[in-house]
Amino acid sequence: MVNPVHTSFEDVTLTLDGRRIFDGFDLELRERRVGLVGRNGSGKSMLARLAAGLVAPDHGKVRIEGADIFRDRAEAIRLVGILFQNPDHQIIFPTVEEELAFGLTQQGLGRRAARAGATETLAAFGKADWAERPIATLSQGQRHLVCLMAVLAMAPRLVILDEPFAGLDAPTIAQLTRRLGAVEQNLLHASHDLAALADYDRVIWIEAGRILRDGDPGAVLAEYAERMARAGADECSL
Amino acid sequence: MLSLTSPIRTPYHALRASTKLLALCVFTLAVTLSGDPRAVWGAAALVAGLYLAGGLRFAAAGLRMLRPLVFFVAIVALWHGILGEWAEGALVIGKLAAAFGLANLVTMTTRLDDMIALVERVAAPLARLGIEPRLPALSLALVMRFVPVQLQRAAALGEAWRARSRRRPGWRLVTPLALLAIDDAEHVSDALRARGGVRPPASSKG
Numbered sequence: 294m295v296n297p298v299h300t301s302f303e304d305v306t307l308t309l310d311g312r313r314i315f316d317g318f319d320l321e322l323r324e325r326r327v328g329l330v331g332r333n334g335s336g337k338s339m340l341a342r343l344a345a346g347l348v349a350p351d352h353g354k355v356r357i358e359g360a361d362i363f364r365d366r367a368e369a370i371r372l373v374g375i376l377f378q379n380p381d382h383q384i385i386f387p388t389v390e391e392e393l394a395f396g397l398t399q400q401g402l403g404r405r406a407a408r409a410g411a412t413e414t415l416a417a418f419g420k421a422d423w424a425e426r427p428i429a430t431l432s433q434g435q436r437h438l439v440c441l442m443a444v445l446a447m448a449p450r451l452v453i454l455d456e457p458f459a460g461l462d463a464p465t466i467a468q469l470t471r472r473l474g475a476v477e478q479n480l481l482h483a484s485h486d487l488a489a490l491a492d493y494d495r496v497i498w499i500e501a502g503r504i505l506r507d508g509d510p511g512a513v514l515a516e517y518a519e520r521m522a523r524a525g526a527d528e529c530s531l
Numbered sequence: 532m533l534s535l536t537s538p539i540r541t542p543y544h545a546l547r548a549s550t551k552l553l554a555l556c557v558f559t560l561a562v563t564l565s566g567d568p569r570a571v572w573g574a575a576a577l578v579a580g581l582y583l584a585g586g587l588r589f590a591a592a593g594l595r596m597l598r599p600l601v602f603f604v605a606i607v608a609l610w611h612g613i614l615g616e617w618a619e620g621a622l623v624i625g626k627l628a629a630a631f632g633l634a635n636l637v638t639m640t641t642r643l644d645d646m647i648a649l650v651e652r653v654a655a656p657l658a659r660l661g662i663e664p665r666l667p668a669l670s671l672a673l674v675m676r677f678v679p680v681q682l683q684r685a686a687a688l689g690e691a692w693r694a695r696s697r698r699r700p701g702w703r704l705v706t707p708l709a710l711l712a713i714d715d716a717e718h719v720s721d722a723l724r725a726r727g728g729v730r731p732p733a734s735s736k737g
Binding site: 346429 | 718731
């Protein structure tokens, strides 16, 4: 079992297109698997992007294991990987093996070693025959799996998931969730699929860039589900 | 769909990308400069032989990929037919067939990442001009990856248009498609940054 990773948001302020997303946001994470819930536009995605060091806070710092994750990119690609909602936004290369090998060359491996690493990851997932497949011939669920494998090939300590399974059919979600359950990495998982977070160590509910509830998944998720059902019944809340 | 590398294994797959591209350069130069129809058509026949040596299925796949060439051959034939320069026309068509045939053969038997690595090596001197040598290679990969994606987007937009209109969309989709492409580009830049960016930080820090 890997050690929990320490992630911290220290007095983070972020404004995008004139909209204040976070204002003096503080959060410390030391749990192995953390769920993130909240309505569309609550700041979940932006929190995930800040934690991956993809956006710079206007003020404050986001650190993982003490490293300034936006500035220290060498540490960042060693420590953290992120899975986006849409695999077509994530996959850079035209074939599966190239996509997996890219991250490894980015970490400083030679081309041969990177290719070997990609083959190894594919084999570990039982997908050795996918190596030469063009991304364009893969289904949406298969592309999601490619993204997951590409992230895991780099062996980060924390994997951030930004609603990665939105729009997939139930069997595909079940399969990907099972793959994810077997992963030894720390997870920070933003999702609308509450069942997927039920056995996590901690769930954080954010609304308008603030933490509304934080704690045990049982209590937080139950209250969240109840509140969402009520908001759905209220016709004026859209 | 852009999967140009043939899954049918041939002996040419094992050759080094640099060897193949160098041979292609020399061959194309020679064919282009040659004025002897026998030499040119001999070269075209040689290329045909190379395809056949990879097996009938491989040769058929190669022929399919060369289909767009028919268009150019038709134009050249028409032009020279009008001018009555039959011999000249046959020479040009022979050159086209030989040069494009071999170029296609190299494409079909070379992995894209080998090609990209080669482009990277050739572009290495650009570093002295302050241009990241991985840039041309990475651009090549991104084009291969996102042409099918953009085609899909265009098809989806076309459907969305047709669902609410009796007229064909045509050029009116250009602006929304361009905006979507820009949006995609922003996402890809995120994806690149998430894995270290164009200039990998691991190597700069050692």
